[in-house]
Amino acid sequence: MSLTPFSGNRRSSIFDPFSLDIWDPFKDFPFPSFASSSSLFPRENSAFVSTRIDWKETPEAHVFKADLPGLRKEEVKVEIEDDRVLQISGERHVEKEDKNDTWHRVERSSGKFSRSFRLPENTKMDQIKASMENGVLTVTVPKAEVKKPDVKAIEISG
Numbered sequence: 001m002s003l004t005p006f007s008g009n010r011r012s013s014i015f016d017p018f019s020l021d022i023w024d025p026f027k028d029f030p031f032p033s034f035a036s037s038s039s040l041f042p043r044e045n046s047a048f049v050s051t052r053i054d055w056k057e058t059p060e061a062h063v064f065k066a067d068l069p070g071l072r073k074e075e076v077k078v079e080i081e082d083d084r085v086l087q088i089s090g091e092r093h094v095e096k097e098d099k100n101d102t103w104h105r106v107e108r109s110s111g112k113f114s115r116s117f118r119l120p121e122n123t124k125m126d127q128i129k130a131s132m133e134n135g136v137l138t139v140t141v142p143k144a145e146v147k148k149p150d151v152k153a154i155e156i157s158g
């Protein structure tokens with residue numbers, strides 16, 4: 001068993017251990033090849049799949065926090081769908097390219113994202129609030145008070 005994280009025709013640079021050089025057998029041919037393009041995948045099709053969302057429950061509410069660095073609140077939608085489904089979605093646009101630019105690395109993702117959560121029955125659907133500050137979206141879903149059952153003492157005869 002090998003403990004090396006990479007195998008096959010990938011190798012890492014000794015100067016940058018996080019870089020991957022991918023061997024391109026068609027590099028010297030006159031037609032464009034897969035690996036010699038500006039990135040490994042077409043930038044307009046890359047998915048913004050790394051949207052991480054935390055969901056915590058407090059005694060008063062359910063709180064969702066999403067890290068959305070570089071997005072403005074106009075690029076994010078918070079919606080409630082039928083039957084208590086909270087949907088958080090948005091889109092990060094591809095950076096405009098200049099013909100004179102040479103890209104050495106493309107790691108920031110672009111494209112659309114969407115996450116859905118089924119909310120519990122004890123939520124106040126009409127009082128949901130959302131705010132965005134420093135690239136962090138916070139959605140607060142207040143909880144309805146749990147009604148305690150009325151207890152009536154029954155006298156025991158006998």
